[in-house]
Amino acid sequence: MSVKSTAAKPRTPRTGTRGGAKRREGEPELVQLLTPEGERVQHSEYSIDLSPEELRGLYRDMVLTRRFDAEATSLQRQGELGLWASLLGQEAAQIGSGRATRPDDYVFPTYREHGVAWCRGVDPVNLLGMFRGVNHGGWDPNENNFQLYTIVIGSQTLHATGYAMGISKDGADSAVIAYFGDGASSQGDVAEAFTFAAVYNAPVVFFCQNNQWAISEPTEKQSRVPIYQRAAGFGFPGVRVDGNDVLAVLAVTRAALEHARSGQGPMLVEAFTYRMGAHTTSDDPTRYRLDEEREQWEHKDPILRLRTYLEKDGIADEAFFAGVEAESETLGKRVREAVRAMPDPDPMSIFENIYADGHALVDEERAQFAEYQASFTDSTEGH
Numbered sequence: 001m002s003v004k005s006t007a008a009k010p011r012t013p014r015t016g017t018r019g020g021a022k023r024r025e026g027e028p029e030l031v032q033l034l035t036p037e038g039e040r041v042q043h044s045e046y047s048i049d050l051s052p053e054e055l056r057g058l059y060r061d062m063v064l065t066r067r068f069d070a071e072a073t074s075l076q077r078q079g080e081l082g083l084w085a086s087l088l089g090q091e092a093a094q095i096g097s098g099r100a101t102r103p104d105d106y107v108f109p110t111y112r113e114h115g116v117a118w119c120r121g122v123d124p125v126n127l128l129g130m131f132r133g134v135n136h137g138g139w140d141p142n143e144n145n146f147q148l149y150t151i152v153i154g155s156q157t158l159h160a161t162g163y164a165m166g167i168s169k170d171g172a173d174s175a176v177i178a179y180f181g182d183g184a185s186s187q188g189d190v191a192e193a194f195t196f197a198a199v200y201n202a203p204v205v206f207f208c209q210n211n212q213w214a215i216s217e218p219t220e221k222q223s224r225v226p227i228y229q230r231a232a233g234f235g236f237p238g239v240r241v242d243g244n245d246v247l248a249v250l251a252v253t254r255a256a257l258e259h260a261r262s263g264q265g266p267m268l269v270e271a272f273t274y275r276m277g278a279h280t281t282s283d284d285p286t287r288y289r290l291d292e293e294r295e296q297w298e299h300k301d302p303i304l305r306l307r308t309y310l311e312k313d314g315i316a317d318e319a320f321f322a323g324v325e326a327e328s329e330t331l332g333k334r335v336r337e338a339v340r341a342m343p344d345p346d347p348m349s350i351f352e353n354i355y356a357d358g359h360a361l362v363d364e365e366r367a368q369f370a371e372y373q374a375s376f377t378d379s380t381e382g383h
Contacts, residue, residue, distance in 0.1 A: 028226045028228070028229070028240055029239075029240060030240050030241070030242055030272060031043055031045075031046050031239060031240065031241040031242065031248050031251075031252055032241075032242040032245050032248050033046070033047070033048065033242075033245055033247040033248040033251060034242075034245045034246070034247045034248065034305055034306065034309055035245075035305070036244070036299055036300040036305050037305070037308065038304075038305050038306070038307075038308025038309040038311075038312060039309070040247075040309065040313075043248070043251075046248065046251040046252050046255060047251060048247055048250060048251040048254075050247070050250075052315045052316075055306075055309075055310060055315055055316075056310065056315065056316050056320060058095060058096070058099065058246050058247075058250070058306065059303070059306050059307060059310060059316065059324065060324050060327070061091075061095040061098075061099070061115070061118060061119065062091040062092065062095050062115070062246065062302060062303045062306070063303060063324050063325070063328050064118070064324070064327065064328050064331055065087070065091050065094070065095065065114060065115040065118050066087075066088065066091055066303065066328075067328035067329070067331055067332050068114065068118075068124045068331055068332070068335060069086050069087050069088060069114055070088075070332070071331075071332040071335050071336055072084045072086075072114075072127075072128060072131070072335070073086055073277070073281060075128075075335075075336065075339055076131070076281045077281070080132065080339055080340060081128060081131045081132050081281075081339070082131055082132065082133055083131055083280055083281055083282060084131055084280060084281045085111050085112045085279070085280045085281075086112075086275075086277040086278065086280075086281075087112050087113075087114050087115060088275070088276040088277040089211070089244070089273060089274050089275055089276030089277070089297065089301070089302070090112070090115070090209055090211060090243065090271075090273050090274075090275065090302075091115055091246075091302050091303060092243060092244050092245060092246035092249055092273070092302030092303075092306075093115075093209050093243040093244075093249055093271035093273045093302075094113060094114070094115030094116045094119075094209075095115045095116075095118075095119060095246055095249075096245075096246040096247070096248070096249025096250040096253060097116065097177065097179075097207055097249055097250070097253040097269070097271070098113075098115060098116040098118070098119025098120065099119050099250055100249075100250050100253035100254040100257060101119070101120070101175075101177060101253075101257065102174065102175075102257070103145065104145065104172070104173070104174040105145060105174050105175050105176065105177060105257065105261075106145045106146075106147070106160075106163055106167075106174065106175075106176045106177075107120060107145060107146045107147060107176075107177055107179070108147045108150070108156040108157070108159055108160035108163070108176065108177070108178045108179065109146065109147060109149055109150065109156065109179045110149065110150055110153075110156060110179050110180055110181065110184070111149040111150065111151055112181075112209075113149075113179050114127055116146070116179065117146060120144040120145065120146040121144050122139050122144050122146055123139070124331070124335055125334070125335055125338040125339065126138035126139040127139075127149075128335070128338075128339050128342075129342065130149065132339060132342055134342050134343070134344065134345050135345070136148075137149070147159070153180075153183065153184045153187055153189075154180055154184040154185075154187030154188075154189040154190045154193075155189050156178055156179070156180065157178045157180055157184070157189055157190050157193035157194075157206060158189050158192060158193045158196075159178075160176050160177070160178030160193070160204055160206075161176075161178070161193040161196050161197045161200075161202055161204055161266075162196075163176050163204075164176040164197065164202035164203050164204035164260075164266075165196070165197075165200050165202045167203065168200070168201070168202055168203055173261060174203070174261060175203045175204065175205060175257045175258075175260040175261040176202075176203060176204040176205070176260070177204070177205045177207055177253075177257065178193070178204060178205070178206050178207065179207050179208075179209065180206070180207075180208055180209075181208065181209055181210070181211060181214065182208060182209075182210040182211065182212070182213075182214055182219050182222060182227060183213075183214025183215065183217065183222070184208075184214075185208060185222065185223065185227050185230070186214070186222050186223075190206075193206070194206070194230075194231070194234040194236075194266075194268075195234060197234075197236070197265070197266040198234045198235045198236050198265065198266060201263070201264075201265040201266075202260075202265065202266055203260040203261050203263070203265070203266075204260060204266045205253065205256045205257055205259075205260050205266065205267050205268075205269060206231075206266065206267070206268045206269070207253065207269045207271065208227055208228075208268065208269065208270045208271065209243065209271050209273055210227055210243070210270050210271065210272050210273065211243075211273050211274055211275035212273075212274055212275065213275055213279070213285070213288075213289065215279045215283060216279075216283075216285075216287070216288035216289075218289075226240060226270065227240075227268075227270045228240040228268055228269070228270035230268070231266075231267070231268035236265055236266045236267060236268065237259075237267050237268070238267070238268035238269070238270065239252055239256070239267070239268070239269055239270070240270045240272055241253075241269060241270070241271055241272065242271075242272060243271030243272045243273030243274075244273055244274070244297075244300045244301070244302040244305065245302070245305070246302055246306055247306075249271055252269055253269060256269050273302075274294075274297040274300070276294060276297065276298070307321070347369070347373060348366065348369070348370065348373075351365065351366040351369070
């Protein structure tokens with residue numbers, strides 16, 4: 001480690017849960033159905049019964065999502081992408097919640113919900129166009145009920161709440177889920193979304209992936225209470241779930257969405273997880289957090305714990321795991337080749353679709369830029 005922040009202290013992650021492993025006195029409730037050691041436990045309020053095929057499917061989802069994420073990180077390091085926000089360590093939070101949604105539910109993501117996008121049927125290649133700078137999104141939001149990535153921190157919670165208020169008035173039997181991080185929970189947009197959702201009883205689930213760090217700011221410097229407890233101040237329920245336990249996340253999110261779509265209003269889910277890598281590829285986490293903290297969370301790896309469970313209970317064999325690994329390599333290769341083959345956009349296209357009826361200043365800037373572009377062509381003539 002090159003630099004250690006004197007303010008950062010190794011923090012022991014909360015791992016207990018009512019009905020499962022014991023939690024230390026005074027610590028918040030944590031819903032857990034699968035321990036870090038791969039043991040199934042029960043919970044008095046949340047349970048789930050999945051077939052062997054469904055369990056294997058969750059494992060496959062997480063492995064392929066992690067492989068895609070690793071490929072995107074490598075592509076950025078090679079100069080093929082301008083930036084990338086990795087989800088490493090948060091696969092269970094995203095796959096569990098994503099698989100809890102129905103096709104008619106609508107999802108409002110941030111910029112890190114690659115696993116949720118996978119669950120909604122968005123081609124992983126389409127996630128990369130924006131980060132390569134060749135488009136502004138890459139997919140039709142209404143095709144999969146999956147909104148475009150939102151870079152402005154916390155604003156998507158307001159968009160989700162407004163959409164939920166709309167479908168409620170339309171009488172639709174569906175729900176909305178809005179993703180945000182622990183850092184976004186400090187934004188005024190999130191508080192406003194909570195207020196509107198509560199007052200209008202909007203069918204929206206606020207899903208906070210608390211990965212412990214808002215870039216370099218730890219959660220305890222953002223809130224004096226656990227994030228899920230904030231919901232009570234706005235008049236709706238909140239629950240904290242083990243975000244590295246895909247089974248618990250699936251069970252809790254499924255219940256929260258049903259709570260919303262059945263007319264009971266909003267609900268806040270805090271997935272207590274950990275960002276194993278950097279905030280984005282422009283970040284260096286060694287400057288503000290200790291290696292010991294990451295090592296504690298490595299033992300809670302969401303993929304490893306599910307694999308352990310599948311192996312111990314004879315739900316999957318080596319042939320299955322080898323097949324998933326081979327499939328992940330195929331996915332990585334496809335993504336790599338597709339990104340490098342993406343065509344560059346017309347430089348002049350940045351002036352399109354700014355104003356519906358045109359604008360004098362934009363016209364002037366377009367002409368200036370065209371002249372600037374032409375100067376490069378002129379300089380090469382005769383050589």
